[in-house]
Amino acid sequence: MSSNPPDAQHPTEAIELPRRRRFVDLSPLREHPAFARLWIGSAVSGVGYWVTSVAVGLFIFDITGDTFAVALVGGISLAPMIVAGLWGGMLADAFDRRRVLIVSSIVAWVSILGIVALALVDGAVGGRPPIWPLYVLTTLNAVAATISNATRSSITPRIVPEEMVSRANALNGIAFGLQLTIGPALAGVLVAAIGFPLTFAVDAVLFTAGFLGVVGLPKLPPLSRTAKPGWESLRDGVRFLRTAPNIRMSFIVDIVAMSLGRPYVLLPAIGASVLGGGSVTVGVLTAATAVGTFLTSLFSGPVAHVHRYGVAIGRAIMLFGIFTALFGAVIALAATGWFGPVGAEWDRVNLPLLLLAAVFLAGTGASDEVSAIFRSTMLLTAAPDEMRGRLQGIFIVVVTGGPRVGDLIAGGLAVLTTVWLPPVAGGLAIVAIIAVLLRVQSTFRHYDARDPQP
Structure with missing residues (x-):
């Protein structure tokens, strides 16, 4: 949406605003x-x-x-x-x-x-x-x-x-x-x-x-001269990242979310002994996240009208943490055994709680996709073209390593405690940490896509 005021010489002239979309x-x-x-x-x-x-x-x-x-x-x-x-x-x-x-x-x-x-x-x-x-x-x-x-x-x-x-x-x-x-x-x-x-x-x-x-x-040749692949090229990318607080923070908040909000390694145990249903339950819960991602993208029309990317990313990740904690709460409720015995066979599944857990995992997929849209756009528009490849490479390291660290944290904590504690504790920790980071990093909080700054 245009931020310019109407022409003072034509105060009655209407400004044509872009039509707001609901769908992608x-x-x-x-x-x-x-x-x-x-x-x-x-x-x-x-x-x-x-x-x-x-x-x-x-x-x-x-x-x-x-x-x-x-x-x-x-x-x-x-x-x-x-x-x-x-x-x-x-x-x-x-x-x-x-x-x-x-x-x-x-x-x-x-x-x-x-x-x-x-x-x-x-x-x-x-x-x-x-x-x-x-x-x-x-x-x-x-x-x-x-x-x-x-x-x-x-x-x-x-x-x-x-x-x-x-x-x-x-x-x-x-x-x-x-x-x-x-x-x-x-x-x-x-x-x-x-x-x-x-x-x-x-x-x-x-x-x-x-x-x-x-x-x-x-x-698509380089638009400017760039160091050949090697240590010097990598050091140039790292040096740029040190002077790019907004892009750097977009990596940090994603690491927080992926390290503390990854319940997928727990799904086989949940399907076998908590919700029941075995591999079918694992498939349903895994697909639920993808459905959330797809639906968010399908109804992504409003993203063109959002300019405060830092706020949008922060709120989306906090919502991701809330949905993760709610998923853990459903698993905790199922673990009480109040709803009867369950087993690895599909006919021994706790269907109502499975559907509720799937809804919350769909919420994690949806909120994570909102964050991903704005984080990717910030990275691509705020960084100069000659740095985009290297920053995308670092980004891939983040998105590759973060989930695997998350699997280790969730799996280790579940072994030491119980299967529902990692998503509950991790989800609440995400909300608290992101709130602190948004408070501390004011440039990220005030990021405006109409004037992208790395």
Whole structure:
């Protein structure tokens, strides 16, 4: 909305204000073909990514029968993903971003084809394939995807106008919500219906859409001279971050939320012995978060009229903490046993409390997406173009490391106490810490998108 007063010489002349929207604004897709191609390609290929992510775990468990072997997929790839996030950001700032995306996409595609080949070998030569090539290929795929994500995020302000960046980020939230809702469910159906080789092949086919979206981008060379990837380039990014209190605070508040508000590691225990329902309950609660993300993005029309990003981010994360604590309260109520015995079978689930818990987890997904839209927009509009890649790389380290720290905190606290305490205590701690941070960091609290300052 325009902040300029009416012309003094024409006091009766009406000012035409932009129409307020309720639903997501599709203008970035309609008016900017490069963004539309990239968005469609990313949405379709992202479904394939989640298909493979889930199917790989099922494949490894089918071969080994060992849950820890499945857990190693994420553990082995964590450190390379962090390095790839930092390195990928430097590549995005130093080279043509379209070229970086093309190369990283080809590497990811090759890794998927390698997984298809291993699945085809399974049983064809009288034995099961070794596990270590799967770890190598999934790590290679994760590294390539991390570099692609850091680069793709930094591209948005180059292919849409600055005033549309928040709306573009809202559309990206819709894509992510669809990926996270459709991909895991599709993986289970495909594995049961057509087997592992064809399931992985589906990802390879869907990945084609993402590659075509990347190829359709214009050339995106650096707008200014930037240090080549290496320690000096990384130090430049860190030095800039030290002088960027608003961007720095956007990272800090996300770390607080993800470290203290991650109940997902507790869901198997909750499904087995607290709410009942076993793996079905885990699936319902996991999907609930994605539904919240999707609905927020769908009704994101008002984001174009919000300018106080710091306040919006702070309130959204505090609401995230409240929903997390409420989820924990539902689990505490179920743990009392007042509602009768439960079990891992679906017919022994506490359905009313499961639905209530799902509503609160949907609330965490919705509030987290509000925060993500404004944090991403702040990062992309307040930072200069020559720093966006590196800052996106640091951002990926934050969003990759924060949830894993959160899993350790929640899991450790649950072992020492009870399964409902981590979300209750963590949610309340989030509210208190964010309130203090907003009070202490006045520039973040007063951040105005009409005059973006890092």
